[in-house]
Amino acid sequence: MLVSPVPGCLGLPGRSPLAGLLERLTAAVDLLCPQACFRCGVGLGSDSALCPACCGAIVAPPATFPTGLDGCAAGAVYSGEVEAWVRAFKYPAASAFPDPGPEAILVELILRAARNWPGPLPDRIVPIPLHRRRLRSRGFNPAGRLGRLLARRLAVEFDPVALERTRDTPSQTGLDARARRRNLAGAFRLARRAPPPPRIWLVDDVVTTGATLSAAARPLRAAGAREIVAICAAATPRPRRR
Numbered sequence: 001m002l003v004s005p006v007p008g009c010l011g012l013p014g015r016s017p018l019a020g021l022l023e024r025l026t027a028a029v030d031l032l033c034p035q036a037c038f039r040c041g042v043g044l045g046s047d048s049a050l051c052p053a054c055c056g057a058i059v060a061p062p063a064t065f066p067t068g069l070d071g072c073a074a075g076a077v078y079s080g081e082v083e084a085w086v087r088a089f090k091y092p093a094a095s096a097f098p099d100p101g102p103e104a105i106l107v108e109l110i111l112r113a114a115r116n117w118p119g120p121l122p123d124r125i126v127p128i129p130l131h132r133r134r135l136r137s138r139g140f141n142p143a144g145r146l147g148r149l150l151a152r153r154l155a156v157e158f159d160p161v162a163l164e165r166t167r168d169t170p171s172q173t174g175l176d177a178r179a180r181r182r183n184l185a186g187a188f189r190l191a192r193r194a195p196p197p198p199r200i201w202l203v204d205d206v207v208t209t210g211a212t213l214s215a216a217a218r219p220l221r222a223a224g225a226r227e228i229v230a231i232c233a234a235a236t237p238r239p240r241r242r
Contacts, residue, residue, distance in 0.1 A: 038101050039081075049104035058082065058109070060116060061235045066210025068217045069202075070227045073117040074235035075109030078206050082109070082234050086206055089142060096139035106205065107149045109233040114150060114201075117229060123197035125151040125158050125231075128204040128216055129188070131168035146233060147203035156201075163216055164191040184215035190223055198226045207232045 036043055037051035044051060050058075064072045076082045089102035127147035135141055144160050151158035169187050190196075200220055202213055213230040220228055 038105050049108040055108070055112070060112060061238070063117070064207075064210065064235070064238075066207075066214050066230070068214040068221065068228070069210065070229050071117065071119070072207055072210060072213065072230035072232065072235075073113040074207055074232040075112035075116075076234045078234040078236045086234055090205065094139075098140060098142075098145060103145065103149075106146060106233040107153075110146050110150050110203070110231060111153060113231050113233070114154065117231065119227070119229065120199070121154060121156055122199045122201040122227075122229070123157065124162070124199075125154075125156050125201045125203055126162045126196075126216075126220070127160055128202060128212060129160075129163050129165045131165040133168050142205045143203050146205060150203060150231070161191050162196065163188050163219070184211055188216045188219055190219050195224045196220050198224075200225050200228050202228060202230045204230065204232050206234045206236065208236045 037054055038049050039054040040051060042051045042053075048055070058076045061074050061077050066072055078086065085102045085105050088099055089106050092099045092102075125147050127141060127143035129144075130138065130141045141160075148158050148160065150156075165187060166189055167187055169183050202216055202220075204213060207213060207230060210230070217225075217228045217230075
């Protein structure tokens, strides 16, 4: 079965919640043995979500080094169809059940970012947490979903509760880099007293300026983590220098 990455394709208006759930479960089963590329529909002979041609057509941005991090890798530039896939993944018709199609593509992109990072695998993968109020409203944490699936594919320890978001920060949309840093000051803390392992990957869906990742890395670094790298599905285009 080919699962379309178009937003709302698995939760059409007028369908009963049970019908939509059954469609999602069916599509989730298909993800275990994908039969076609989610982008172009060509037959696949592997468990990838994208065929080699489609994967090669999606531009991967160069690694960056946000403040407080040892590096940041992303699988694609956040624009065009990639932006549509991210939005479909983050804001599905039923908030508690991400659409399997867009999720499969984002997993493929974040795996690509992980493979492109030249350093060793981490001791632990930690997702950027949502504030509990926003988590209740959305029903799931997009970074948590991607982090869990990435950790499973790489056979790396996953810790979804290593960090806690102490306050529900306003949206970062429209803020410049300095305002983003102010908005996130003190927004994260360790959820437990046990020291973190030496090498950590922070996972998020999209990186813009790196302010969120830098703020999340701060308490991990203070507690003893020696290397913190961000691995993201996509990165917003970097502004051109004049």
